[in-house]
Amino acid sequence: MQEPVSHDLSRRSIMTGLVAGALVVGLDPVSRTWVTAANAAGPFDAVPPLDGTLRTDAASLAAAADDFGHIISRTPLAVLEPGSVADVAKMVKFCRQRGIKVAARGQGHTTHGQAQVAGGLVIETGPLDGVQILADRAVVGGGTTWSALVQASLAQGLTPPTLTDYLGLSVGGTLSNGGLGGQIIHHGAQVDNVLELEVVTGKGDVLRCSPTQRKDLFDAVRSGLGQVGIITEAVVKLAPAPATVRRYNLYYPSVAALTAAQRAMCEDGRFDYLEGQIGIVEGGHTFLMEAVKYDATPADDTALIGDLTHTSVTIDDLTYWDFADRIGPIVDILKAIGEWQRPHPWLDSIVTGSSVNSLVTEALPQLTPDKVGLSAVILLYPIPTAKVKTPLLRLGAARELHEKYAFLFSLLRTSSPGSLDPAAMLALNKSFYNKSRLRGGGWYPVGSNPLTKPEWTLHFGPTYPSLALAKTKYDPTRTLTPGQGIF
Template sequence: MTRPHRPSRQPEPGATRRAAHAFDAVPPLDGELCFDEAALEAASTDFGGLIHRRPAAVLKPGSAEDVATMVRYCRERGLRVAGRGQGHSTQGQAQVPAGLVIDLGTLNSIEIRDDTATVQSGALWSTLVRATLPLGLTPPAFTDYLELSIGGTLSAGGLGGQIGHYGTQVANVLELQVVTGEGEITTCSPTLRPDLFRAALGGLGQCAIITRATIPLVPAPQSVRFYTLTCPSVEALTAQQAELIEDGRFDYLAGQVQSPSPEGWTYVIEAAAYDATSMDDARLLADLGHHTAVEAQDLDYFDFLNRIAPLVETLRSIGEWQRPHPWYDSLLPASSVNGVVTETLANLKAAALGASAVILLYPILTAKCTTPLPALPDAELAYLFSLLKTASPGADSAEEMVAANRVQYDTTVDAGGRWYPIGSVPLTPADWEHHFGAFWNEFKAARHRYDPDGILTPGQRIF
């Protein structure tokens, strides 16, 4: 039976009020420091809807200098701080009980020069691509949902269907401006403070808050030929995806396992060729042998990139988008993906997913992912396997879904996999050390160097 979900609420209101007094002597700011109920409540939760931790104040910065000023201010007073983009995490990662949440949405400027875009971290990817397309340009790599902030996805890693050609979003960054845990505004790149650059990209806000990024741009296509290929099994889907990502014929490659029908699960490959038409179908599809059906459609490039937005609006309209989302995202080596996915699906009941769940399964060429984070399996070919759950009415409770995620995490680790850390899994310090693997010592050193008092992003619970 479904139990009512009660978000974790801490600290008690008295503690929040006491902490708010610590902000009585704030220096002048370009933006606004907020204590109103609406701002505090918005910063107290996230897309997951599972954790509720109330900050003492919310900063809506008018400049990177505001961010630096308030980080220094909080450090001096022993208060903790986290940057927040769209709040799309699902386990309270950007929440700070009785501390300061920095709402980076007010830092949203975009400057395009030649073949680069310099973008403040609160800008959305949808806004950026709308700015670049009139110039015939586009960022090379996207997540499938564009209404996420630049800083948010760069702090996590940024996985999407273009990964076979361009790698992760963090592999497509030329330079960052960040504010460290000491309250210093600094620039880092592969040659300038490279240790900070490596630790900030995909670093979950542990060493610095990203305030600006310089991103390369590439020529934008006009249109997209988008194919949906149905496969008879997990093995057929992953084998076909492996062939396609290796030969690079498609510009975008992803996949889904769709909810079971009376006949069982449906396995779907999504593949896109830029500026292709029906005349290219034979060239792109003729030698493929693992699928049983093909559908094709032609889309405008932006409509292709933004195709998830109408689905999200539908989910909002029926209340599903507002329900708890105990998501689970994992990265599995090719050697174990079929076994893990097959066993998971065999034991998965509809109530464990919720009415609007999505299951993702698509390949990653790890050589294209040229930054040390996000942590990937030790394999040339890996697969993203995501269980994007919703605690819908009649489904398992959010708490039961989180407990199931922990079991799935242990299965992932046993199979040589890694977790993509945006979801809802309770991890121990030992889990985190294993997660970061060979990069752990460098990451820990960067944390001590750039956030020596450990005030940044406590919601990740890494240190």
């Protein structure tokens, strides 16, 4: 195993990694390979001293060349396991000087190579963890998982206001994308609940930013898809946590009935959490509304659901932790049986409120067991546009079109060997995206739908100039996150 860097060695003879047992001293800009003391020729700058570990072994490179999608594979030259934020800054500067691209990787949960970089450096943010609870906020490392944050905050009777369905994601990763969840109806997305960030820019500078300090950087990093900085620390809001949740699974006869109920429930605010699902069954579909009320009891049922128009309902009670982590045990099973290692050509689409019923209904004939599998999960839930404040978290053109609601429409599929072709699934993603975009919709960019540069310009719409300006200011050599394909 490679040993951490020794700080007692000189800058020119520093040991930062092992290549077949040899010391790494620099990078050959022609062959794009790490140069060792045994084969070094010419004036190469030494890799800077590190607190962590720079890995170049085949297993580390293969892991960093993959992601949850298992569709795209780009092999880096090296993987950094940082021992400090300073390591991240040093290696970004080192790579920038040599024209080497850099990508940060949290839990690798993107599905189309977004956090990969061919012939570059992948920085694993997992070692940058840690949680400190301070009254109504938490200071967390960028590599901390939301699961770890929720467990630490619950010990103090607190919770982040908005949670993604799966808590095994990194804080820095979701804040770079957006962080959508069923509590968005009251609290906005996870990026809307950030108070301050520490960022390593594409220049290798360690900067703090907030709504009052370097606001341009703050707005470019949140939902900025890693284009201007790597999140190494975040200060996030906390709210009082409930002890229990009462969950109502309400069934409706159609897409239109489901979205009408969702809008009505958003309007009166009676529930704390709302998500919708479309189930795939032989011969058709089911339409489910998952509505949650914190700390409710059976005595509240009449007031909460007595006037709703569902066709049937099931009710259960859970602790808040069991509800928040409900996907975790399922993921453990999927990993154990090998499903986690199969291709996941996920569709993550934003649909305008005015087009949701027609677009989703039109898509239903394509959402059959033979085309997407019986195990596919289809999410459909409302996003009040006024609750999303972060400029780069795009809801298609819903806000510009003065739509009161947008909807997240996600098709979470696994490709099965010999039956479900990933290429056909990707084609379905692109087809739906194109139809939705023509009607003001957009894309939540963790899924499998690679966009062209013109499509990225359309994606960001009126916010693109500010992102481009921030890119020029904070990452002028375009060192960071090439896997998104934006610049």
